[in-house]
Amino acid sequence: MEEKDARRDGMRPLSVDKTWLPACAHQRDGAPLAMKSEPTSPDVDPAPPAAPRQGKLSDPERWVDEHGDYLFKYAMTRVRDPARAEDLVQETFLAALKGGKSFEGRAAEKSWLIGILKNKVVDAYRKTSRESSFTDLEFYQDEERDRFVQEGLFKGSWDHDLGPQEWSAEAGGTLDSQEFWKAFHDCSSKLPKAISTAFLLRELDEMETPEICGVLGISENNLWVMLHRARMALRRCLEANWFTKTR
């Protein structure tokens, strides 16, 4: 009966107060019993079962085989230079190796790797934007003024022959993607690098403008001008090479 009480008290260690303890010294047996009921006992070690899953020797090779092409595609879309894209993919795998995480699902692994690659691409953009000078000034300032009426009552309105033309009905609907992207690629490669970078970050990566400003180190006003110029030039180029082309 006495022992039963002791055990019950042992389960509630907070209730044990010092005035009570010396009188019943033999009840110290109750203490280890209470300890044992705690969940963090030393014989349950979570580390060993997890270790084999990390298999660091085989993972990198499997990564290259399974995700290499996808990552390369992603990088190529953004840097357009096979050598640089390959470097970025390699850096991504190296960083991933350092990170040393392992995932249950392939999808989680893939998006983790894409996340790393995205940061690498943004770093690369940041670097090139620092290197680029203002040689593109002419492009910034040219707002295709020749396409607008120069004087008279309707000064500043689109010249009816040079303004935006009607796009064929199927534009954007049943478009032959391969051909469209070839045209898009040709058109965007004519843009100054900083401008096409801004456009790709905004439309392909769907980044918000303050974020892009941070990456490229420019003001929001400056970015708006760049995006305006990019859209204007791309629209014009695609109109000529894609949308109203007689196919």
Place this chain on the structure above:
Amino acid sequence: MSLKTRIQSKVILWIWRRVPDCAEMARLSSRTMDHPAGLRVRIQMRLHMLICAWCQRYFHQIRTLRRIVRSTEARLEYGARQELSQDARRRIKQSLASKP
């Protein structure tokens, strides 16, 4: 000139004098894709597009461009023919193996 055309051109002129010109409209059409405009600007743009087919087209075409570029299939298509070459694969695997 019929009465109808005369009224039409009066209305067009009345609006034209109160709205931004087409060059400014092109800027605004782009700006509003990144940053919402105030009510005043939105009304001015609407009015302008009421009388100007070119700006209407411009407004919708740059949005079409965004829709195409942002559609998922299109994005995959953009890099469709890009693959890591066997050499590149080997190089990457080697560099990974050399860093334990």
